[in-house]
Amino acid sequence: MIEAIRLKLYNMNPKFKHIVSLLRKLPGVGPRQAGRFVLAMLDKPESELLELGEAISNLKSEITFCEICHNLSDNHLCDICSDKRRDVTKIMVIEKVTDLESIERTGLYKGQYHILGGTVNPVDGVFPENLNLDSLEKRIAKLTATDQIELIIATNPNTAGETTAMYIRDMLSSKTNVRITHLARGLASGSHLEYADEITLKNALEFRK
Numbered sequence: 001m002i003e004a005i006r007l008k009l010y011n012m013n014p015k016f017k018h019i020v021s022l023l024r025k026l027p028g029v030g031p032r033q034a035g036r037f038v039l040a041m042l043d044k045p046e047s048e049l050l051e052l053g054e055a056i057s058n059l060k061s062e063i064t065f066c067e068i069c070h071n072l073s074d075n076h077l078c079d080i081c082s083d084k085r086r087d088v089t090k091i092m093v094i095e096k097v098t099d100l101e102s103i104e105r106t107g108l109y110k111g112q113y114h115i116l117g118g119t120v121n122p123v124d125g126v127f128p129e130n131l132n133l134d135s136l137e138k139r140i141a142k143l144t145a146t147d148q149i150e151l152i153i154a155t156n157p158n159t160a161g162e163t164t165a166m167y168i169r170d171m172l173s174s175k176t177n178v179r180i181t182h183l184a185r186g187l188a189s190g191s192h193l194e195y196a197d198e199i200t201l202k203n204a205l206e207f208r209k
Contacts, residue, residue, distance in 0.1 A: 068139065070115040070132050072097055080112060087111045088143065092152040093136065093168060095119055095161065098194035099154065106201050111152070114139065119160035120167055128167055137171060144177035152208060154183050158190050181208045 016038060023034035041049060065071070066078035073079075080086055080100075090111025094100055095118060103109050116131045143149050153168060155161035165182065172178050183204040193201070 069113045070117060070135070071100060071113060085110070089147050089149045090152065091140070091143075091149060092154050094154045094193065095156060095164075096194070099156075102193050102196060102201060103154070103205070106198050106205060108202060108205050111150075116155075116164065119155060119164040121160040121163070131164075133168070133171065136168075140172065140175060140178060144175055148177045148179065150179045150181060152181050152183065154193065156192050183208050 016035075019038050020031065020034040023029055023037055024031060029037075041052075062074065064073050064075070066073040066081055067076050068081045069078060071078035071080060087110050090109075091114050092103065092109065092111060093114050093116060094103070095116055097115060100113050100115065103113075114132065114136050116133065116136075118126050118131055120126060120128055120131065140149065140151065151168075151172065153165045155164045169180060172180065184206075196204075
């Protein structure tokens, strides 16, 4: 109740409303949640706000994307692609960086990744050319010139994820040196990798087919 009153009062302030409108541009952030964020920041010491502002200001210059798999990196390659112990003949195709983190927490997967940056979803204006599919095809063409590889499709088990998986299968249908597998259905339909518990992911990895 008190928070609701505070939000109502602060919403009369144009600068408060401006910051709220900026935060609402982030995915999944609604007006009330954005307002709570601003209220929380107002309670923080100025030193923390300056640190946050500096980190956001330097975001583009200090964080880049891996030129191989599109994972977050502070150099040309991410830690996984530069790790010589990882199996380069296994590539797991995932939608987002957060999916990679979930898989890595299981400690079971020792191959590499390819992050698409989303899924094919024409309703939302996302088409194959908007994703990192061209770099995936080129990467596989280079690897299959000398090795047999396993491509593990790990898109989320929902409509957009399944559409993307189908597109990838069709895209690589002529590649003879590629064995395409999918995570087993330890993942419930409509769920998301980043919210799956480690046991569910462990089963999905071990029983992929």
